[in-house]
Structure formats: structure tokens, C-alpha cells
Amino acid sequence: MVSRPPAFCPDCGDSLETISFDGRERERCPDCERIVWHNPVPCAVVAVVDRTAPDPAVLCVERGVPPGVGEWTLPGGHMEVGEEPETAAARELAEETGVTVDPDALDILDATTVAPRDGKHVVTIHYVVDRAATDGEVIAGSDASAARFWSPADFEAANGTFRPVHEERFRDAAAWFE
Known part of the structure; x- marks a missing residue:
């Protein structure tokens, strides 16, 4: 394969x-x-939602490496061989943001595919978790230029750009606990 x-x-x-x-x-x-x-290549993503903010805010990372340098995403990436999807999501969250979570605390938000890029097809499992179930301070990992919580209104006001698929999951996650 x-x-x-x-x-x-x-x-x-x-x-x-x-x-x-x-x-x-x-x-x-x-x-x-x-x-x-x-x-297709399996990927896993986790949206951490801070419900203590005035408006629910979701932890995002600004990509510091291709593809999509400067675009915002939910923390995530490729699954490793022998790794369960929720374990991959938790690992990627820690690598990209410094925030840790028990994989058992994650709920499935969605599963998506994106249009192939250079013939590479990706299937992503998206998870969601309340910030209260996580530990650690937010810090951008080695492949991110920034990491922070955004509410949908704050993101719109900043005129930020999301990678494909991530904006819809960002908005879904922000509304998850309502």
C-alpha cells in the first residue's frame, strides 16, 4: 500500500x-x-473547547510548515502504525500545543475526507473535548507558529484563514457543548 x-x-x-x-x-x-x-492515509484531530470563556473558544494552531503555512487548523495529524485514532489525536494535541488529554476523554465529533493533494487521500477522525478535561499550558509545538483559543467571533474579527475542512469542524466544536 x-x-x-x-x-x-x-x-x-x-x-x-x-x-x-x-x-x-x-x-x-x-x-x-x-x-x-x-x-487513504488516516489522521486524527482533537478540538479542545474552553467553555469558561465569554463565548466558547476552540484551541487552534497556526501552521508553521507546509502545506498551508499561516493557515489555522485544529491540532492533529497522521496516525502512527499500531496507534488507535483517539491515542493519535491525544499525541498530536500534546505535540502541537503542549496540552495533554486522556484519550478516553475524547468524544467523536465527525469523520471527513478532503480533496486529494498530489494524489494523497486523507481520512480524518475529528474528536472534541472540554478544556476542563485537559492539562497543560498552551504553547506552539515545532510545526506550529502559534497556538491559541479562538471563539468564532474573534476569529472572524481577526480575518484568519483555516485549512480546508477545519473551519467547519471548528464551528461544530464551538457549538458542541451548547
């Missing part, structure tokens, strides 16, 4: 050919006769 469209066999290095299999076009090695599966 590969996360981007394959051109060569990962076993023998031969060029791949396109065949029809299971009603879809697939890439296959003519030498090994092996189909090289092109599957």
Missing part, C-alpha cells in the same frame, strides 16, 4: 501497468503480478 499514486513496484522496482480489477483501475507490477494498493 502507498499513500500517493505509485509508478514503480515497491518489491522489485519495475514500472507498473494499469489494469482493471474489482471495477476500478489499479496499478500492477507486470513482473511480480502484484497490485500496488493506493489507500
Whole structure:
């Protein structure tokens, strides 16, 4: 399995050919006769909601690395091999914001896909948690240029920009505990 469209066999290095299999076009090695599966990459995200603010505010990070440098997202990223989605969400939250949470405290908010970028397809599980269930002070991690809580009204007033999909989940999370 590969996360981007394959051109060569990962076993023998031969060029791949396109065949029809299971009603879809697939890439296959003519030498090994092996189909090289092109599957989506799983990601996990967590929205931490501070309900003690005048308006519910959601913890966001400003991307400091490509793609989307300068755009805001909910903290999250790729799952590791052998990692449960809620564990990945908690790990990514700590890495990107310094805030920790017990994975068992997370509730599922949504699951989404985004349009492929350079042939990479992503499936994301979005979680939500009350700030009261977390620990730690907010600090931007190594791949973020900033981390902070935003209410929807404050974000609009600042004219910020979200990565695709994140703005809708941001607004859903802000309304989650109402």
C-alpha cells in the first residue's frame, strides 16, 4: 500500500501497468503480478473547547510548515502504525500545543475526507473535548507558529484563514457543548 499514486513496484522496482480489477483501475507490477494498493492515509484531530470563556473558544494552531503555512487548523495529524485514532489525536494535541488529554476523554465529533493533494487521500477522525478535561499550558509545538483559543467571533474579527475542512469542524466544536 502507498499513500500517493505509485509508478514503480515497491518489491522489485519495475514500472507498473494499469489494469482493471474489482471495477476500478489499479496499478500492477507486470513482473511480480502484484497490485500496488493506493489507500487513504488516516489522521486524527482533537478540538479542545474552553467553555469558561465569554463565548466558547476552540484551541487552534497556526501552521508553521507546509502545506498551508499561516493557515489555522485544529491540532492533529497522521496516525502512527499500531496507534488507535483517539491515542493519535491525544499525541498530536500534546505535540502541537503542549496540552495533554486522556484519550478516553475524547468524544467523536465527525469523520471527513478532503480533496486529494498530489494524489494523497486523507481520512480524518475529528474528536472534541472540554478544556476542563485537559492539562497543560498552551504553547506552539515545532510545526506550529502559534497556538491559541479562538471563539468564532474573534476569529472572524481577526480575518484568519483555516485549512480546508477545519473551519467547519471548528464551528461544530464551538457549538458542541451548547
